[in-house]
Amino acid sequence: MRLTTKGRYAVTAMLDLAFHSQTTPVTLTDIAARQTISLSYLEQLFARLRRAGMVKGVRGPGGGYKLCRKASDINIADIIAAVNEPLDSTKCRGEANCQKDQACLTHDLWMGLSEQIKDYLKGISLADLLERNQVQEVAMRQHHDAQQAIEIYRHPD
């Protein structure tokens, strides 16, 4: 379990999606505008999330992305794992033979820590995060604020 900005972007975007896709699909353009993440970068992240079976793309007008499962069934660890490389976290690649055919400190220790963090994040769902009041408030405000910008973007005339 690696924790980098990439995972943070993915979680933020998924949270935005969970919040706004209650009824209709949400376009990446909207998420990009609200969360100030570049559209193309979002496309890359969502390609991975789609392959991981977490979101579903709906093409054509009125299309966008939807969650494949309920927000309460999507946990943070899975989102982060989806956008990160398969990650041979230790040099030994889980083979426990990095040092002269023997397990290294890194393997025994870090893998253990990593698993515990993963378990921790597995216990937190998108729904859990949405329930936090603060987040709802902020999302509401962003929705309102970004709406105008999105309208201008779509209908520049």
Next chain:
Amino acid sequence: MRLTTKGRYAVTAMLDLAFHSQTTPVTLTDIAARQTISLSYLEQLFARLRRAGMVKGVRGPGGGYKLCRKASDINIADIIAAVNEPLDSTKCRGEANCQKDQACLTHDLWMGLSEQIKDYLKGISLADLLERNQVQEVAMRQHHDAQQAIEIYRHPD
């Protein structure tokens, strides 16, 4: 709280140090040999650990590094934080004004998660890790295995 290989190297090295510096200081050369981390990279990591007040360098023959505090008073979160950049984790740099002078989702959400992970790692000390049987076994074996290599390195004749 970012979790990358850099932090893993630092924790591994500190664990090695905690295990071997019971009596005399430990040289980075020894740690480099045992943990197969490059000496110069270790020097960079320990420069940060020293500035963070976690280790103390002893110069001259018989010198090396010692822990400034007891292993039970050094936690994993501090080690990782010491080697990573100050980390303006969110774009808003904690100022909560990244998006049009308002807090962003990233700020409220990710910072919260990050804090929880940090708290979790703060609760784990070097001593805790040393107590794990597996780690002790591996370290013991590494000590034994590396000793010969170190001897050869020091006295090539």
Next chain:
DNA sequence: TAATAGTTGACTATTTTGCTAGGTTAAGTA
């Protein structure tokens, strides 16, 4: 059929990571 929106791939710039090479400085030792 035209507009919308997802899908894909190639390509670029920047930052971080991990490491090398070379020094200087302080502290013991012959």
Next chain:
DNA sequence: TACTTAACCTAGCAAAATAGTCAACTATTA
């Protein structure tokens, strides 16, 4: 005092990860 040891410091570099652009293509729907 000269020598050795090891910390300490600096600059630079290659590979990888990060973050993003651009352009073409495909499926859907109005």
